Amino acid sequence: MLVQGKHYRTIWLKDGDDSIVQAIDQRLLPHRFVIEDLRSVAEVVRAINEMHVRGAGLIGAAAGYGMYLAAKEAAHTENFDEHLLQSVNRMKASRPTAVNLEWAVNRQLIAIGEGQNVVEKIAIAKETATRIADEDAGFCKSIGLYGVKLIEEISKRKAGEPVNILTHCNAGWLAFTDFGSATSPIYQAFDHGINVHVWVDETRPRNQGARLTAWELLNHGVPHTIIADNTGGHLMQTGKVDLVITGADRVTRNGDVANKIGTYLKALAAKDNNIPFYVAIPSSTIDWHIKNGLEEIPIEQRGEEEVKYIQGIVDKKITSVLLSPAQSPAANYAFDITPSRLITGLITERGICQATEAGLLGLFPEQLEDK
């Protein structure tokens, strides 16, 4: 999407020198826009591990490009396969719980294996890395093309008055290679001249909304307003929200959604006020093996320092400040479960369906279990 008027993805091969991977260093957003050169597997591993790049789709793409660099590095060693496997292990260990990371690395391994010689292996790795990134963008774009119809309909009903969309966390292009999941219908709408306005939940404790989603929308020119996470209920009570779209970290076979902590509260408020609540996901987010979100999805607990300290900018310096009494403990649950009964529908790359097993299988019949 657009940054300072120019189109960017989150990660790409450097123009004119395809031995260098370039990526936006997201740690510094929204305060500084820095493009980082990643010249080695070590640098890719560090970028993933230290969250210069984050978000399921982007981590997968970064791993894909990392494997391309791994193949190039292995070409300069005596034992290509052994060196490649060392890189595989380092890459997989960079963020061990990221499903897309392992998936992308394995896909590359298989693809590279089919090359007849080192030159061919490198060419295949480069092509596969690009394909992984393109596919991610393609899925997100499809989500946008289906989701925009929801916005269009509301816009017609409101006779062109702004369609107010509330979103939580960052399910934007910064979490993928382009377009995003929850944001993709919004960008589609905006680019086609539909009058939209986005309420951006700041999304404590890590503030991905206020830092990343707001920055994305600002740079692409989409009208938006940052709000404290407490605010959505009031906005819905008073008719200021037409539609909620969030992303998800994991969706069960029956449509329960694990997403950033606080999503459940917004879904309750949407239900209480008859406001449509949609979750936008590429199908890679669906875990076909589990059904009950509350019982089967473990909720990550992170460090208390993310609640007690916050990072911002003062005097042009990125600074972390303590918000609470130093001795008070804090808890930091990263996700919550939104039960499918609260979800109006799921927006996927194959279309929109009900948040039910039947709904999902209608779009993904290949997941029908054998009897």
Add this chain to the structure above:
Amino acid sequence: MLVQGKHYRTIWLKDGDDSIVQAIDQRLLPHRFVIEDLRSVAEVVRAINEMHVRGAGLIGAAAGYGMYLAAKEAAHTENFDEHLLQSVNRMKASRPTAVNLEWAVNRQLIAIGEGQNVVEKIAIAKETATRIADEDAGFCKSIGLYGVKLIEEISKRKAGEPVNILTHCNAGWLAFTDFGSATSPIYQAFDHGINVHVWVDETRPRNQGARLTAWELLNHGVPHTIIADNTGGHLMQTGKVDLVITGADRVTRNGDVANKIGTYLKALAAKDNNIPFYVAIPSSTIDWHIKNGLEEIPIEQRGEEEVKYIQGIVDKKITSVLLSPAQSPAANYAFDITPSRLITGLITERGICQATEAGLLGLFPEQLEDK
């Protein structure tokens, strides 16, 4: 309540020199505990206006003490009444929307008017100031004595396992002269050896929970954990909350509650998980003239800088940092309405009642309208 092992109120006359009012300067909490001497009406007005003191009960008490200083100052002028009225106007203008402020000033005016001479007027003003502060503490204490029964019952049912209570914002002793409203049953329970643990919503954007409620509980020794406002739903889904108690800024005749933004979202989650949700209020918070909270209570909008910037401490210096893109707008609605249907009960100084007109009139029959 206790601060560093010693009992404090939020405001009092200085021990050994009753010409000086002393108050905790709450702007610096939780990072610094500073007691401020207020020696003149001008200093009291500044303390109220710049929020060294805040919270309905405390503002009323501060105004009461301010009028005592006003009477003393007027005694040194040629025209006592004229000078007193000047002070009244300055005091009332210090925070024009604070109902308790005007109420306390008027009460003092009437009381002082009954003095036969200047010496007597000053004595009455001092006595009335003390009475206003004592009454505030007394109402809060009564709330605690009624509310503690709810906690006791749960504690018995849980066979002494910790009773987990979630609260939002600061309806603690810092907002009154002592005990608080929502916190009063908690302090009662703790002081009587009941095993309690408090989930403290940080309460963005002004973080009264993380700054003030956590500090209160820490100093009094009550086990507590700070959480992002997004977290309550997850905790309730997973059985980690037994009871919710909040305060209120205004309660309608039929039991709708206006309280700090985000209260409504927690009430929805409590309802969805069958968790009792109580609102603790002194009866001065009830607006007997209105019925429908959503239609009749205007919601204050505050400056966007409270959302975009946050204050914390770094290198022992209280510092404000920018959290979001500087050009992104933010909205800052201060309150939301929790409809009475989501409220299990109201805890008042006269007992606990249903959040309905009948419930409230049962405790406050003097508010029955003439036919």
